[in-house]
Amino acid sequence: MSPLKDTVLVTGVSGFFGSHVIDVLVGQGHKARGTARSGKVSRVQADYDSAYGPGVVEIFPIDDLAEGDYTTALQGVESVIHLAFALPGRTDRETQLIAAIEGTMNLLRQAEKLGVKKFGLISSVSASYNPASPTAVVGEKDLPPLTREIVLSIEDPIYIYAGAKVLMEHAVEAFGEEHPDINIVTLVPPFLIGPFAPAHRIQTGDTSAIATNLVIYNILVPDSVSKTSPIGFLDVRDAAKALVKGIQLKGRHRVLLAGEWFEFKDALDYLEAVRPELKSRLPEIKPTGQTNAIIDNTRAFEILDLPPVTPWKEAVLVTVDTVIKLEKEWIEKGVDVDSVLKQNEWRDFEAKARAAGL
Numbered sequence: 001m002s003p004l005k006d007t008v009l010v011t012g013v014s015g016f017f018g019s020h021v022i023d024v025l026v027g028q029g030h031k032a033r034g035t036a037r038s039g040k041v042s043r044v045q046a047d048y049d050s051a052y053g054p055g056v057v058e059i060f061p062i063d064d065l066a067e068g069d070y071t072t073a074l075q076g077v078e079s080v081i082h083l084a085f086a087l088p089g090r091t092d093r094e095t096q097l098i099a100a101i102e103g104t105m106n107l108l109r110q111a112e113k114l115g116v117k118k119f120g121l122i123s124s125v126s127a128s129y130n131p132a133s134p135t136a137v138v139g140e141k142d143l144p145p146l147t148r149e150i151v152l153s154i155e156d157p158i159y160i161y162a163g164a165k166v167l168m169e170h171a172v173e174a175f176g177e178e179h180p181d182i183n184i185v186t187l188v189p190p191f192l193i194g195p196f197a198p199a200h201r202i203q204t205g206d207t208s209a210i211a212t213n214l215v216i217y218n219i220l221v222p223d224s225v226s227k228t229s230p231i232g233f234l235d236v237r238d239a240a241k242a243l244v245k246g247i248q249l250k251g252r253h254r255v256l257l258a259g260e261w262f263e264f265k266d267a268l269d270y271l272e273a274v275r276p277e278l279k280s281r282l283p284e285i286k287p288t289g290q291t292n293a294i295i296d297n298t299r300a301f302e303i304l305d306l307p308p309v310t311p312w313k314e315a316v317l318v319t320v321d322t323v324i325k326l327e328k329e330w331i332e333k334g335v336d337v338d339s340v341l342k343q344n345e346w347r348d349f350e351a352k353a354r355a356a357g358l
Contacts, residue, residue, distance in 0.1 A: 012083035065103030185246030
């Protein structure tokens, strides 16, 4: 067996994306560590031990992102990937901002003091998306000059989430200016979809752990009136590989990456052809007329030497198969999926967006 590469600490490893980042790190021979809340540590550790064998991934407890002590978890670490972030609508506005900004800076400051020079972060295209120009292409320099006061005045949880990402990115940029010797890559993807990673275990009835795969699942609900997201989608496996590659870059980089563009109408037609058993579940969705993804991928492929992104049909199909499998498992366990899974929070977000004319 070849010797292990860099030791990498990853926050948010109990989540959909974090578990994929760990999967990439382990696959490349890195020594991986993760953080989780104290109450989750034993379960998350068991999940990773089951997936990769005992001791391959170590899980450390961190209960407070903004004030937690990472000293033990950071011992011997060469790189840090920070993914932990409060989901939309899960906390009040002030708590969301504290977790996003102070939580990120707390980890970066502690890691930098201990000699860590390589950092990876996750943001969101929602931080650059302008609903007034929904099909305008955005690049790495498109980040609005929001203030904390403006974000705290916002009511919609999706926009609070996006604003928190913006403020987090500005804080990180300022930190990078103060420490020009460190390397920071911020990956900026759209909705992430795809299979669950080997260690990602979803508790029965916990729709939040399905994450943004719910956006695709929602087009399988017959009464759905979902509308194609203007920001598009990216296979979660592509995102994880890109971020792990990114932490090897020198300097500071904001990297936007999106998958192939598709309309929900195209996805439904494709699913009807390849999964005819789902035909009765497929709603009527009109095309939006949008013809392109709004994300400029150019820089990502230039600096990361990435292979082509996963074709949209493959990404959609594996997502659908993954969530349908989970749905069947929940039904077997007695879960009323009509009231739990089919009435998920992303449907609420979509309804609010439609009501606002977005």
